[in-house]
Amino acid sequence: MPRIYVVGIGPGNMEDMTDRAEKAIQDADVIVGYYTYIKLIKDYFPHKEFIESGMTKEVERCELVMKLAGEGKNVALISSGDSGIYGMAGIMLELMNKSKSQIPVEVIPGITAASSAASILGAPIMHDFAVISLSDLMTPLELIYKRLECAAEGDFVICIYNPKSKTRCDYIIKARDIILKYSKESTPVGIVRNAGRENEEYNITDLKNMLDYKIDMFTVIIIGNSSTYIENGKIITPRGYKID
Amino acid sequence: MPRIYVVGIGPGNMEDMTDRAEKAIQDADVIVGYYTYIKLIKDYFPHKEFIESGMTKEVERCELVMKLAGEGKNVALISSGDSGIYGMAGIMLELMNKSKSQIPVEVIPGITAASSAASILGAPIMHDFAVISLSDLMTPLELIYKRLECAAEGDFVICIYNPKSKTRCDYIIKARDIILKYSKESTPVGIVRNAGRENEEYNITDLKNMLDYKIDMFTVIIIGNSSTYIENGKIITPRGYKID
Numbered sequence: 001m002p003r004i005y006v007v008g009i010g011p012g013n014m015e016d017m018t019d020r021a022e023k024a025i026q027d028a029d030v031i032v033g034y035y036t037y038i039k040l041i042k043d044y045f046p047h048k049e050f051i052e053s054g055m056t057k058e059v060e061r062c063e064l065v066m067k068l069a070g071e072g073k074n075v076a077l078i079s080s081g082d083s084g085i086y087g088m089a090g091i092m093l094e095l096m097n098k099s100k101s102q103i104p105v106e107v108i109p110g111i112t113a114a115s116s117a118a119s120i121l122g123a124p125i126m127h128d129f130a131v132i133s134l135s136d137l138m139t140p141l142e143l144i145y146k147r148l149e150c151a152a153e154g155d156f157v158i159c160i161y162n163p164k165s166k167t168r169c170d171y172i173i174k175a176r177d178i179i180l181k182y183s184k185e186s187t188p189v190g191i192v193r194n195a196g197r198e199n200e201e202y203n204i205t206d207l208k209n210m211l212d213y214k215i216d217m218f219t220v221i222i223i224g225n226s227s228t229y230i231e232n233g234k235i236i237t238p239r240g241y242k243i244d
Numbered sequence: 245m246p247r248i249y250v251v252g253i254g255p256g257n258m259e260d261m262t263d264r265a266e267k268a269i270q271d272a273d274v275i276v277g278y279y280t281y282i283k284l285i286k287d288y289f290p291h292k293e294f295i296e297s298g299m300t301k302e303v304e305r306c307e308l309v310m311k312l313a314g315e316g317k318n319v320a321l322i323s324s325g326d327s328g329i330y331g332m333a334g335i336m337l338e339l340m341n342k343s344k345s346q347i348p349v350e351v352i353p354g355i356t357a358a359s360s361a362a363s364i365l366g367a368p369i370m371h372d373f374a375v376i377s378l379s380d381l382m383t384p385l386e387l388i389y390k391r392l393e394c395a396a397e398g399d400f401v402i403c404i405y406n407p408k409s410k411t412r413c414d415y416i417i418k419a420r421d422i423i424l425k426y427s428k429e430s431t432p433v434g435i436v437r438n439a440g441r442e443n444e445e446y447n448i449t450d451l452k453n454m455l456d457y458k459i460d461m462f463t464v465i466i467i468g469n470s471s472t473y474i475e476n477g478k479i480i481t482p483r484g485y486k487i488d
Binding site: 008010014016017018019020022023058059074082083084085086087089090091092093094095096097098107108109110111112115116118119122123124125126127128129130131132133137138139143144146147149150151153154155204231232234236237238239240241242243 | 258264336338341371376377395463
């Protein structure tokens, strides 16, 4: 019986990949994924067969995985970060259900972008947090703004995924405006690009100045809560331990 | 120059640990941690020195780490899950700042409990989510309830950490009541105990019936949003892809 693995590869370097993810890729006859993610790991698995696929081709990609597994192959479908957080696990399981396939699917979690970005910035998400994607490809923009409003009102640390694309330049401006209704201008903000990848860079700033930095699709933004502070170039959200 | 690693070991099995976490533990002269977490990994590193420490001894534990590093040793301070999410990274960095120590600290992320629990349940957190701990040891209970209210109002998938302890039996009842103000009784709920560990077990139920299941300190609860559904024994929160 063939297997389908939905593998979270983490940020994209081998060091931050789990053993289980690595073993699943080694066990697969074919590895299928978005070409940007394939590029990140291809050189680590030189003897493997890879099939690249374009963005917005998620449904076709899963159908290809089912076809290959139907031919008896073990297939690894890769996602960057965690396969279960804005990754490929959901759509893969949905299609398996629809086709009433009996092929076993194993979902393998990975280090999600909020975790890798946080580790670079210090310890900004030591407490309750919300993760919100600004991509409105499949989510109404009003719902995204409502979630930002609720997260800010609840004084959550807020992790923003997909903050900006070529066609969505102003969502992050509106997002910041919403958060500023509840949070001070001095609230610490960390902006991490290419976390754990080539050309990794990060900036530590605040809500007032955050829009002065480069923000794009490869960026994760972490906005502190009312307790968050910056010290020694690190962002820290204290959990409340008493330090004398 | 010695180093301090704050290592997220993931759920506690070697398969879900990253290579970087494993290398840091191998590179350490001493591994320090809460005894429950030491127990999970001790056998994998038979030649290492471990120092166990009790719960609520977080500050003392970090002071011990600083002392050992001050003696020239490489020290790994371990957290289960992600060291940056309710883990030891924050308090370690706070104490380093306070003591003006120059010893480098590397924060190493791991698979957080929400990710491991989700992978067992199917794909419940494919969309915007909030993580909330019900522990009020260091957080006012009113703030915890307010965050639950905001997260439910924003239709976030909600991941609840530390849902219940011996002294906190009724917070989860109140939490459910709050969420029911905004969500249907049929909203899918996944309850995972000992994710990725010995005696792992999970139940898939709904808001109406969730309190009939065993919930304790080793449990993570994932509550769906208004789109979440159960099919073939898996919880799925669709991201909105069109499936014909």
